[in-house]
Amino acid sequence: MDSTIFSILLLDGITNGAVYALLGLATVLVFSVTRVIFIPQGEFVAYGALTLAIFQTGQVPGTVWLLLIMALLPPAIISLVSLWAAPQNLPLLVQAGLTVAIVTSFGPLVYRLAYQSLADASSLVLLIVSVGVHFAMTGLGLLFFGAEGFRNPSFWDMRVNLGGLAIKGQAIIIFMVSLALIVLLWQFFARTLHGKALQATAVNRLGARLMGISTIGAGQATFAMAALIGALSGLLIGPTTTVFYDSGFLIGLKGFVAAVMGGLQSYPLAAVGAIFVGLVEAFGSFWASAFKEVIVFTLVLPILLWRSMADGHAEEH
């Protein structure tokens, strides 16, 4: 391997890692506030990428209809706007904005329909609910977008050559957006009352409720943020790879592996883990492309072993 290939792989790994970092953060966020292990996180990614792709063809994405059926007023407005906007072939950025609005609206809806009434159930039950939601969302994805894959146009068709290494505009966008989101999240939790309320809910639900924090509201807000992150991730990766209705699952799970590295509770560790996963994947696909997924997912075992050694015996009382 020469240094060019090395730097290409490095760049590739970090670019993908940045997206996994976003998804890993969303996973940690949802788990810490609601104790839900949110397996369908990746579905939001696919919904985001594919909703935009359908807008690009000038048609109305199926997600819009679903939103209209399921939702109350504000999401319904988004739906109606989308119905009007779809055939107009508006600029890419406007469509992207609409896509984010649509997919983000699904977050609180999913929470309300699937999790809200089970909020106090054991985390085992919540996990199994997640699996049910994953099934339903994948099936609906097939219904909305069809079995065909889409690749979105780039948001920024720029290429810089840096000593033989071509950096694409999209990669730069991925970095900037990921970084911006991470900083935003950090500021949100550190500085705003809403952020602190979510943190309080994460630490102790009952205590938060006694302090007048609505745990239902916290759950819905958390899911909205998770969906927002998912949708943005979908827009970010849409131009770099062909996305199918079920692609989100694998992408989301890689974010998950990262989150597990952070013990489902540490944001910085999850972000570092995500970059690591991205690098392993990039170099794995160079050396043993057929076994890329095998390598990435088998990684969970040594990670868990390391964590269990680090944590010692974490017993539930």
Place this chain on the structure above:
Amino acid sequence: MTLPTPLQHWLHNARAQRIAVFACMLLYAVSPVPDFWITQLNYIALYSLVILGLVLLTGIGGLTSFGQAAFVGIGAYTSAYLTVNMGWSPWLTVFAGLFITAVSALVVGWITLRMSGHYLPLATIAWGLSLYYLMGNLDALGKYDGIQGVPPIMLGSWDISQGRSFFVLAWGLVLLGVFALLNLLDSRTGRAIRAMRASVLMAEAMGVDTLRHKIGIFLIAALFASVSGWLFAHFQRTVNPSPFGLKMGIEYLFMAVLGGVGYVWGAIGGAVLTKLLEDQLQVLLPKLLGTSGSYEVIVFGIVLVLVLKYLPDGMWSLVGRWLPKPERVDDWQRAALLPERSKPALGETVLEVTDIRKQFGGLTAVKDISFHIKAGQIVGLIGPNGAGKSTTFNLVSGVLGLTSGTVKFRGETISGLPSREIANRGMSRTFQHVKMIPEMTVLENVALGAQLRGNQSALSSMLRLDRAEEQSLLREAARQLARIGMGHALHEQAGNLAMGPQRLMEIARALCSDPSLLLLDEPAAGLRHKEKQALIGVLRQLRSEGMSILLVEHDMDLVMDVTDHIVVMEFGTKLMDGTPEQVQQSPQVRAAYLGMEH
């Protein structure tokens, strides 16, 4: 209408029920049902074997796995590879498959089960995915095309891997699995698994090695799946990765939850319902939606959420209540008595606590406490709230680790040992908040205390070779319940008891371990006057029989009434110790409880 008495007895007899079920299965195989239904039920048998494992793991043990399909895959691929490429007989490859499955399950389990419960499902997701891609990319396993031409299973010259003979083979194995599981659940190991789910703390205090049991049930579940894979490979005569992917792993869990993951028969019900539902939906949905595709997952997903919301115990909970329940027969009257350990002589020092200290970060919760207990003594540990009584109690019983100091029990240093090892040496405890298994009977809950006095393995329980010991354990439980005056409530469901009897039951459970020292953590909390009187009677009686007791209690009447010696704590330190009279007259103690005039 009532049935004649002999028939009623027969209906309630567990063995008779099993023979009847087995006979029905054979009868079905030879009856003139269409082959279509035989084939459907053959698939259902394959699913059922896997779900039986999930019942043990998820329904009883409270853990879960999405990787069961991967274990099915290991069983199937091992057998396919060895029969096709190496010419082995399927009767050998089943064991090869079990071996490889066991090794993988032990590795995954050993790594993940040391941490909290949600890491196992996460690890099994990753594990299931990587195994799927591994099977699909290895040249030796035929990549995504898989291995074709797997030979049939032969019994002599008789092909038993298709049609009705396969039906008997597969369902025979399913029923064996069901019976083995039912046997296991009604045994020493079964109680340990339920206890582990109710409370790890309590299970460890009863001497259960919870990590070993967690790994054990994960292993058993994996082995069930592996057998299903073996059957699958020889029934289909070909293997490829797709039936062993994560989607199928999730579907197994779906079937289990739909049927009722807490019930052994629910496993089979879930498999039947899912198969029927799937067949219907695969025809109906594409018609309804106008395009083809596997849309049934939408319905599965929604049904799964609805079941968890509105019928968390699954469909079987609707059926189960109409079925006759096998009754426990009092068959332990003649069982051998369990051996008892040698008891300390009256007046011998049983427990010696020297300068124990516990620090949580900067806070010293217990500071250099020393006291001792002699055989036949009741020692009270009292103090205002937050004095460090419970921490002291947990330090002695091994729930918390000491920062410094030593605890000696019958001359042996026990500080630093895990609580189950301390239990093994003859110290037994109760809990401030009653920890029991509400759905088991009082007798079974109490028998849990005798956990360390038996040694039959899970395997011998499954094969029903543990009955002599089991009867001895139950006899001991019944004897201890009679000792504390609860001999009338053996078959009551523990969850139905009032607070007083629940606390007495915990004492009986502790007594069942044949202790030399009993640690009682606020046994009178929440008791009514009558119940308190009963408790005092029991404590006095135990002392007269030579038992030593350490009592943490807030109820001063009770403490002054029954104790021989009292240790008073305040702010983590020992305020004083002495006889009840000395403590009552101490101005320091009064100040600690009531405050002082300055």
